Amino acid sequence: MTTTTASLSSREQEVLAGVKTDLLIGGEWRAASGGGTLPVEDPATGIEIARVADATSDDALAALDAAVRGQAALAELSPRQRSEILQKTSELITAHTDELAMLMTLELGKPLAESKGEVAYGASFFWWFAGEAVRFKGESRQSADGSGRTLVSRQPVGPSLFITPWNFPLAMGARKLAPAIAAGCPSIVKPAKLTPLTMLKLGELLLEAGLPPEAISILTATSASAISSPLLADRRLRKLSFTGSTEVGQKLVAAAADTLLRVSMELGGNAPLLVFDDADLDVAVEGAFQAKMRNGGEACTSANRILVQSGIAPAFIEKFTARMAAIKVGRGTEEGVGLGSMVDQDQVDKIGELVDDAVAKGAKVATGGERVGETGYFYAPTVLTDVPDDARLLKEEIFGPVAPIRIFETEEQAVAEANDTEYGLISYLFTTDLARGHRVAANLDSGMVGLNRGVISSSDAPFGGVKHSGYGREGGAEGIEEYLETKYLSMPF
Ligand code: NAD
Numbered sequence: 001m002t003t004t005t006a007s008l009s010s011r012e013q014e015v016l017a018g019v020k021t022d023l024l025i026g027g028e029w030r031a032a033s034g035g036g037t038l039p040v041e042d043p044a045t046g047i048e049i050a051r052v053a054d055a056t057s058d059d060a061l062a063a064l065d066a067a068v069r070g071q072a073a074l075a076e077l078s079p080r081q082r083s084e085i086l087q088k089t090s091e092l093i094t095a096h097t098d099e100l101a102m103l104m105t106l107e108l109g110k111p112l113a114e115s116k117g118e119v120a121y122g123a124s125f126f127w128w129f130a131g132e133a134v135r136f137k138g139e140s141r142q143s144a145d146g147s148g149r150t151l152v153s154r155q156p157v158g159p160s161l162f163i164t165p166w167n168f169p170l171a172m173g174a175r176k177l178a179p180a181i182a183a184g185c186p187s188i189v190k191p192a193k194l195t196p197l198t199m200l201k202l203g204e205l206l207l208e209a210g211l212p213p214e215a216i217s218i219l220t221a222t223s224a225s226a227i228s229s230p231l232l233a234d235r236r237l238r239k240l241s242f243t244g245s246t247e248v249g250q251k252l253v254a255a256a257a258d259t260l261l262r263v264s265m266e267l268g269g270n271a272p273l274l275v276f277d278d279a280d281l282d283v284a285v286e287g288a289f290q291a292k293m294r295n296g297g298e299a300c301t302s303a304n305r306i307l308v309q310s311g312i313a314p315a316f317i318e319k320f321t322a323r324m325a326a327i328k329v330g331r332g333t334e335e336g337v338g339l340g341s342m343v344d345q346d347q348v349d350k351i352g353e354l355v356d357d358a359v360a361k362g363a364k365v366a367t368g369g370e371r372v373g374e375t376g377y378f379y380a381p382t383v384l385t386d387v388p389d390d391a392r393l394l395k396e397e398i399f400g401p402v403a404p405i406r407i408f409e410t411e412e413q414a415v416a417e418a419n420d421t422e423y424g425l426i427s428y429l430f431t432t433d434l435a436r437g438h439r440v441a442a443n444l445d446s447g448m449v450g451l452n453r454g455v456i457s458s459s460d461a462p463f464g465g466v467k468h469s470g471y472g473r474e475g476g477a478e479g480i481e482e483y484l485e486t487k488y489l490s491m492p493f
Helices: 010-017 059-073 079-096 097-108 112-132 171-183 197-208 224-232 246-256 281-297 315-326 345-360 411-419 434-444 475-485
Strands: 023-025 029-030 037-042 045-052 139-142 149-156 159-162 186-190 216-218 240-244 263-268 272-277 305-308 364-367 381-385 402-408 424-430 448-451 484-492
Touching: 010 045, 010 097, 023 059, 029 240, 037 097, 045 097, 045 149, 045 197, 059 186, 059 216, 059 224, 059 484, 079 097, 079 112, 079 171, 079 197, 097 197, 112 171, 112 281, 112 475, 159 171, 159 224, 171 186, 171 197, 171 240, 171 475, 186 224, 197 216, 197 475, 224 246, 240 475, 246 263, 272 281, 272 411, 281 315, 281 402, 281 424, 305 315, 305 411, 315 364, 315 402, 345 364, 345 381, 345 402, 345 475, 402 411, 411 434, 424 434, 434 448, 475 484
Parallel strands: 159 186, 159 240, 186 216, 240 263, 272 305, 272 424, 305 402, 381 402, 424 448
Antiparallel strands: 023 029, 023 216, 037 045, 139 149, 149 484, 364 381
16 A cells, blocks of 8 residues: 555554555455545545545446355355354454554544444444344244244345445444344445545455455445445345435435335434433533543534533533543544544534534533644534524534533423434433433433433444434344345145
8 A cells, every 4th residue: 555644653554554455346355447546534634644446336236246146155154154254253353453443543533542442342243243143033833823834034135235434434334244244145335435444454354254255345435326326226236224424315215216125224313412400410421421522523323412401500511511621632643632633624614614603693612612723624622502592503413522502491391302303313311310211211202312321332232213313223133133034934734
């Protein structure tokens, strides 16, 4: 790989040099058929650090040809063999933690400690589905009229396309690949063009773990639709799992209608975080901090609106603001950095625009509220109070380190405001009253609720949303269902 900068440390250069930057098509590394490449940038410096192959529609169709062969190769493996490949992948990811984390920090900008956390989270999906691969069940039933027997079995859906976002370069792919392999489905992954390197490295590890080569393709590309359009139009593709914005998800669902493709949609969020007067203040401040700042706020699960009851509000705002103001901002590879750069110029511009809009409409800046430095794409940890109803950031995903705080009086008011959004991915609430905790959780319109904790994603739980946050679940016993068809055999006794 060529790097165009001498500003990288020797370890960074070594890690970058260790990544294969060609396309992975059915287990083979190849240049793009059009010969093109696309740049990958370090967002902390704005400098190009790598070039990866730029796949064309022909490459996409070659990957689908391979996937069809991969379906047969996977079918020859027993559930236990698939389980062992998954277990081995989990171990290899863990063994390569430093390398994967470094790549992620270089292409995305988040601090190394957070990247290592994502590596562990990504590996845990392979570990979890290694167990599920040998546990998905069929059923034998007596037919209702007593005339015979019905055997219900499960079969892999078939060749699957995964389109993933830039914000979790490893985990968003891992959540799809692991259950697909467990179920016996070959995969084509199209990672986001801003952060392709981590996924390419994962491709190497999957092959090393013994995945049949035809069962995996990774297509990096400038034009997402050059990959998705021919594949969605081809009846051999049987499944699309997409993680990204609601807007793009809606387009893909429409495109998938022609072939009646099975789809899973993990889309945007606008998470409310409720703090009641009876909350433990320290638990609420720490939980809100984690819910807001995980991944620098560039997460679909990020607390987008912090709603605090009036009694606890002054103490909460003071403590939370102090916690935010104390974060060290800098390049993710530097020691002690708590917030790295945002992913690109567009992202930092959008955050600035949303903050400026809120402030122009009357919000007060308790801390932050501006870009940091002139190199790279840094934005200060920001707390806004007195945020008015019409501020855009109450309706739109902020996707950055900005916490808008609003005050409420009653539980009914808090739940109504929390649910006043087209999204429904995740909500958080903080209270020491268990009855209130259960009642409010039941009334919140979201696929997931965190009670007295700010991070709840885990490979053993069914991650997913309702309303405009999409449908389908990733993780848990439910995660494999996205990759299985149900079939029954009926026979007389
Ligand atoms: P995005 O929708 O712009 O892009 C996501 C992926 O779709 C990328 O690989 C992109 O290249 C591809 N894409 C874009 N346009 C396409 C098209 N017309 N046809 C086919 N593919 C296309 O999203 P993003 O900016 O990369 O990621 C941020 C969004 O992802 C946020 O809205 C966030 O909430 C969401 N997200 C959701 C979850 C979840 O699990 N619900 C997790 C992470 C991120």
